[in-house]
Amino acid sequence: MDEADLTVAAVESVGTDTVAVEVESPPGFTAQPGQFVKLAFETADGPEARFYTVSSPDVEGTFEVTVEVDPRDDVGALLDGLSAGDSVRVSGPFGRNYYDGEDPAVVLAGGPGVGAAVAIAERALADGHEAVVVYRADDPVHAERIAALREAGVTVAVPDTDAALTAAVGSALAEHGRDSQLFVYGFAPFVDAATAAIEGAGGRTDAAKVENFG
Numbered sequence: 001m002d003e004a005d006l007t008v009a010a011v012e013s014v015g016t017d018t019v020a021v022e023v024e025s026p027p028g029f030t031a032q033p034g035q036f037v038k039l040a041f042e043t044a045d046g047p048e049a050r051f052y053t054v055s056s057p058d059v060e061g062t063f064e065v066t067v068e069v070d071p072r073d074d075v076g077a078l079l080d081g082l083s084a085g086d087s088v089r090v091s092g093p094f095g096r097n098y099y100d101g102e103d104p105a106v107v108l109a110g111g112p113g114v115g116a117a118v119a120i121a122e123r124a125l126a127d128g129h130e131a132v133v134v135y136r137a138d139d140p141v142h143a144e145r146i147a148a149l150r151e152a153g154v155t156v157a158v159p160d161t162d163a164a165l166t167a168a169v170g171s172a173l174a175e176h177g178r179d180s181q182l183f184v185y186g187f188a189p190f191v192d193a194a195t196a197a198i199e200g201a202g203g204r205t206d207a208a209k210v211e212n213f214g
């Protein structure tokens with residue numbers, strides 16, 4: 001989709017400094033969990049663009065992105081102030097590191113990368129597939145969706161150290177097989193930690209689907 005002005009359907013706080021923004025899907029829009037869209041903003045300093053990963057299991061009617069906001073930042077303040085009925089300029093989707101029906105899906109997430117993780121796990125469940133989420137966090141967000149995934153039988157580990165991250169990846173690969181499809185979503189320091197954890201657990205980083213947020 002080329003740049004289009006879409007309507008915000010809902011904005012919900014899902015944890016500390018994090019909002020889930022639900023946007024009305026235009027006709028014919030398709031995107032997979034793990035792909036990302038570009039949001040364009042007009043700020044006092046001129047046009048700014050940011051990428052946000054789809055955090056809904058599908059895009060029927062609406063799609064969602066999970067955004068870590070810094071209210072001191074111009075774009076962060078704009079995102080923090082969004083509400084239903086507002087318009088946002090969106091293009092995409094972009095990216096090849098998305099869920100494509102793999103079974104099982106082992107998803108490693110840090111920071112706002114948890115949006116992709118919950119979306120992939122929900123989509124895998126809907127497809128009758130298995131998913132494991134390893135979410136490195138000191139202050140986890142999306143608590144309700146994580147609780148619902150656990151309730152549905154998905155293993156969700158929330159390690160708060162890099163050592164615990166390696167142990168959790170090791171458990172997931174031991175249980176589901178070292179050839180399980182791995183997905184990694186988050187900022188560069190997390191991607192580095194996740195890559196080290198996969199190697200430490202004897203997993204394959206070359207076949208992992210990795211989206212580095214910068």
Ligand SMILES: Cc1cc2nc3c(=O)[nH]c(=O)nc-3n(C[C@H](O)[C@H](O)[C@H](O)COP(=O)(O)OP(=O)(O)OC[C@H]3O[C@@H](n4cnc5c(N)ncnc54)[C@H](O)[C@@H]3O)c2cc1C
Pocket residue numbers: 036050051052053054065066067068069070073111112113115187188189211212213214
């Ligand atoms: C493919 C892709 C997908 C993305 N998906 C999401 C998403 O789903 N949700 C989301 O909130 N953001 C996502 N981002 C990041 C987002 O687009 C912005 O780049 C990010 O919010 C940083 O904004 P900024 O450019 O103002 O950098 P600043 O806020 O000025 O930050 C400067 C640098 O600090 C680092 N940084 C910023 N925040 C963090 C953090 N929390 N942890 C570690 N390092 C950090 C980054 O390297 C960044 O470039 C994605 C980025 C990419 C490239």
